[in-house]
Amino acid sequence: MNVLMISPGFPVEQPFFTRGLARQGHQVIGVGDQHEQELAQVAKNSLSAYLKVPSLADEAAVLNQIAEASKHFRIDSVECTWEPFMVLAAKIREMLSLPGMTVEQTIPFRDKEKMKQVLDRNGIRTPRHIGTTSRDGVRTAAQEIGYPICVKPISGAGSADTYRVDSDEQLEMILPKLSHVHEVSVEEFVEAEEFTFDTVCVDGEVKFFNICSYRPRPLMGRTHQWISQQTIAVRDVHAPALESGRKMGIEVIKALNFKNGFTHMEWYLKPDGEAVFGEIGARPPGANTVDLMNFANDFDIYEGWAEAVTKGKFSQPIHRSYNAGHIFKRAQGEGRIQNIEGLEGLLSDYGEHFCIVDLLPVGARRRNWKQTLRSDGMIIVRHPNFEKTCEILDQIGMRLQMYAE
Numbered sequence: 516m517n518v519l520m521i522s523p524g525f526p527v528e529q530p531f532f533t534r535g536l537a538r539q540g541h542q543v544i545g546v547g548d549q550h551e552q553e554l555a556q557v558a559k560n561s562l563s564a565y566l567k568v569p570s571l572a573d574e575a576a577v578l579n580q581i582a583e584a585s586k587h588f589r590i591d592s593v594e595c596t597w598e599p600f601m602v603l604a605a606k607i608r609e610m611l612s613l614p615g616m617t618v619e620q621t622i623p624f625r626d627k628e629k630m631k632q633v634l635d636r637n638g639i640r641t642p643r644h645i646g647t648t649s650r651d652g653v654r655t656a657a658q659e660i661g662y663p664i665c666v667k668p669i670s671g672a673g674s675a676d677t678y679r680v681d682s683d684e685q686l687e688m689i690l691p692k693l694s695h696v697h698e699v700s701v702e703e704f705v706e707a708e709e710f711t712f713d714t715v716c717v718d719g720e721v722k723f724f725n726i727c728s729y730r731p732r733p734l735m736g737r738t739h740q741w742i743s744q745q746t747i748a749v750r751d752v753h754a755p756a757l758e759s760g761r762k763m764g765i766e767v768i769k770a771l772n773f774k775n776g777f778t779h780m781e782w783y784l785k786p787d788g789e790a791v792f793g794e795i796g797a798r799p800p801g802a803n804t805v806d807l808m809n810f811a812n813d814f815d816i817y818e819g820w821a822e823a824v825t826k827g828k829f830s831q832p833i834h835r836s837y838n839a840g841h842i843f844k845r846a847q848g849e850g851r852i853q854n855i856e857g858l859e860g861l862l863s864d865y866g867e868h869f870c871i872v873d874l875l876p877v878g879a880r881r882r883n884w885k886q887t888l889r890s891d892g893m894i895i896v897r898h899p900n901f902e903k904t905c906e907i908l909d910q911i912g913m914r915l916q917m918y919a920e
């Protein structure tokens with residue numbers, strides 16, 4: 516098959532999805548706005564051709580360029596595993612009359628209001644919610660729903676522009692901060708633990724699923740700079756405590772009529788055991804969470820996805836031998852990393868459970884902690900026991916310190 520892969524080089528997971536397609540024996544044609552020389556080696560090695568476009572955000576121009584290119588070579592399918600360009604991928608499919616998700620099928624995965632409206636019609640428990648484009652609309656929604664509320668963009672990512680609001684006074688303080696957001700979802704604030712339900716599906720059937728536990732809730736991690744966010748791919752995905760979320764996950768996929776590929780759902784588990792829907796994307800999770808699935812199972816989910824979307828099968832063996840978790844560290848201070856402390860002691864205590872240590876080196880400039888999920892570095896560990904996995908990650912959170920100046 517000749518598969519068109521949108522943005523084969525960025526973000527970091529994309530080269531591996533591209534490689535998955537190549538390993539399945541396909542000719543992969545990349546379309547992206549990176550220069551070909553800047554693509555990661557894994558992407559370069561996996562591509563048969565690369566179509567450089569000025570900007571993936573300029574849909575009309577990209578569609579024109581692909582229409583022109585398709586006169587010279589056949590395109591059999593279009594794949595996109597990165598959220599911002601799901602609709603672009605659907606438009607290309609429609610233009611070339613290719614199978615796969617249409618624009619209409621994609622929109623409920625991009626617009627958090629439309630998404631919840633479909634799920635409400637299917638009897639799935641979403642937070643009470645109202646979509647609005649004006650400040651007065653937010654105020655009215657807050658009165659209708661009642662505090663505490665969560666105000667967030669209908670197509671946000673990485674908890675950007677997302678606020679918990681407990682009172683009218685707080686609401687007036689955050690409204691000016693949202694002036695650049697066109698439409699927001701005002702939701703009942705759900706007090707709960709937060710999990711994912713991620714799948715690879717073939718023809719609407721779940722072939723593989725994964726559940727991650729977020730420690731703490733992403734909005735907390737995003738609000739306080741001192742927190743080192745953890746995400747753990749849970750080994751015991753069949754635990755009774757997680758059943759309500761698993762069941763909801765399957766119902767959501769059915770309600771949205773999702774057929775083939777990766778999904779990434781987030782859901783809330785309330786103290787009384789009730790599962791509440793959070794959001795879902797028709798794509799894999801970002802920020803190296805796909806790698807956690809690989810470390811938990813010792814398989815190659817990138818290739819598993821490629822096989823699912825191109826051949827309708829999933830033959831990677833699902834071992835679930837480990838819990839695999841990552842922790843993102845933030846340095847203290849501003850400027851460049853001067854010193855990293857505590858790593859040696861951690862490696863001597865837990866080194867055999869470490870999979871990846873990827874910290875900014877001394878001398879590197881700190882990343883903007885509001886704009887990156889990975890912050891100033893990532894460590895991935897794995898362990899068969901969940902509590903032990905949490906212990907190791909907590910120890911890293913406490914003992915590993917990065918200092919910047």
Ligand SMILES: Nc1ncnc2c1ncn2[C@@H]1O[C@H](COP(=O)(O)OP(=O)(O)OP(=O)(O)O)[C@@H](O)[C@H]1O
Nearest residue numbers: 642665671672673674675702703704705732733734
């Ligand atoms: N109704 C809600 N009640 C409680 N917390 C919420 C609610 N909505 C959002 N949050 C918090 O805000 C975070 C971000 O919201 P959401 O998951 O909808 O968007 P996003 O994280 O920006 O998108 P993505 O996960 O694709 O990056 C959630 O993980 C959760 O911690």
Ligand SMILES: [Mg+2]
Nearest residue numbers: 673674781794
């Ligand atoms: Mg989210």
